[in-house]
Amino acid sequence: MSPKQAYSRYMRVFVPAMTIxxxxxxxxxxxxxxxxxxxxxxxxxxxxxxxxxxxxxxxxFRFIRxxxxxxxxxxxxxxxxxxxxxMAVAMTWGMMSMFTDFPELPFFYAIPxxxxxxxxxxxxxGRKYKASCVLL
Amino acid sequence: MDNTLKTLRGDKGWSQQALGDLLEVSRQxxxxxxxxxxxxxxxxxxxxxxxxxxxxxDIFKEx
Numbered sequence: 001m002s003p004k005q006a007y008s009r010y011m012r013v014f015v016p017a018m019t020i021x022x023x024x025x026x027x028x029x030x031x032x033x034x035x036x037x038x039x040x041x042x043x044x045x046x047x048x049x050x051x052x053x054x055x056x057x058x059x060x061f062r063f064i065r066x067x068x069x070x071x072x073x074x075x076x077x078x079x080x081x082x083x084x085x086x087m088a089v090a091m092t093w094g095m096m097s098m099f100t101d102f103p104e105l106p107f108f109y110a111i112p113x114x115x116x117x118x119x120x121x122x123x124x125x126g127r128k129y130k131a132s133c134v135l136l
Numbered sequence: 137m138d139n140t141l142k143t144l145r146g147d148k149g150w151s152q153q154a155l156g157d158l159l160e161v162s163r164q165x166x167x168x169x170x171x172x173x174x175x176x177x178x179x180x181x182x183x184x185x186x187x188x189x190x191x192x193x194d195i196f197k198e199x
Contacts, residue, residue: 003162070165070174129173131164 003067010063014056021052053111074131075122082118089113138197142170144188159183 001009028045031037037045064075090110096102125131145155145166152166159166159180168174169184175196176184185192 002160003164068161068165069177069180070168071162073174129164129168131168 001066003071006063006066009066010059013059013062017052017056017059021049021056024048024052070129071131074125074129078118078122078125081121081125082114085117085121086110086114137172137175138199139169139172139195141166141184141195144190144195145170148188155187158187 024045028049031045032042064072064079067075093102093105097104145152150158151163152170153163156163156166161180165174169176181192181196185195188195
């Protein structure tokens with residue numbers, strides 16, 4: 001499979017899954033915060049963004065396996081930068097909130113932090129290596 | 137690593153896209169190998185060598 005085909009296959013899953021994720025996050029926060037839902041329903045609504053996130057992460061994993069080795073290298077480097085950024089934020093924020101009156105950051109923010117860092121890294125590395133099909 | 141891929145491809149009159157199709161990689165991958173931004177894996181290096189009917193050492197040289 002060519003990288004272009006792999007990328008199209010990835011986008012066909014990623015775009016709907018990310019849309020469901022974004023909509024369900026805001027919906028879940030609104031419904032649960034305003035106590036619109038009963039407790040058992042809150043659990044179900046809170047699980048939907050997680051399922052959507054698992055879907056687009058699976059699509060991402062599949063894309064990395066299906067693309068060619070050069071694009072795989074670029075993707076892997078971008079993901080490593082994304083993971084490093086997430087770890088750095090988690091470590092720093094965790095220490096700050098443990099030892100100072102800094103507010104705690106919910107685990108929920110791990111995905112946006114990772115994907116934002118990964119996206120910036122992928123754009124930078126895509127330009128550096130002149131590779132296409134590297135962005136989200 | 138230096139390589140003679142661009143010359144070999146030129147001799148055959150192939151575009152980067154055509155070579156990429158034969159190797160089942162993208163045009164960008166061919167470009168990255170030719171310009172030395174990316175060193176191919178051993179299986180891909182073997183594939184390139186077989187395609188041009190020569191050895192890996194004939195194409196890739198240590199710098």
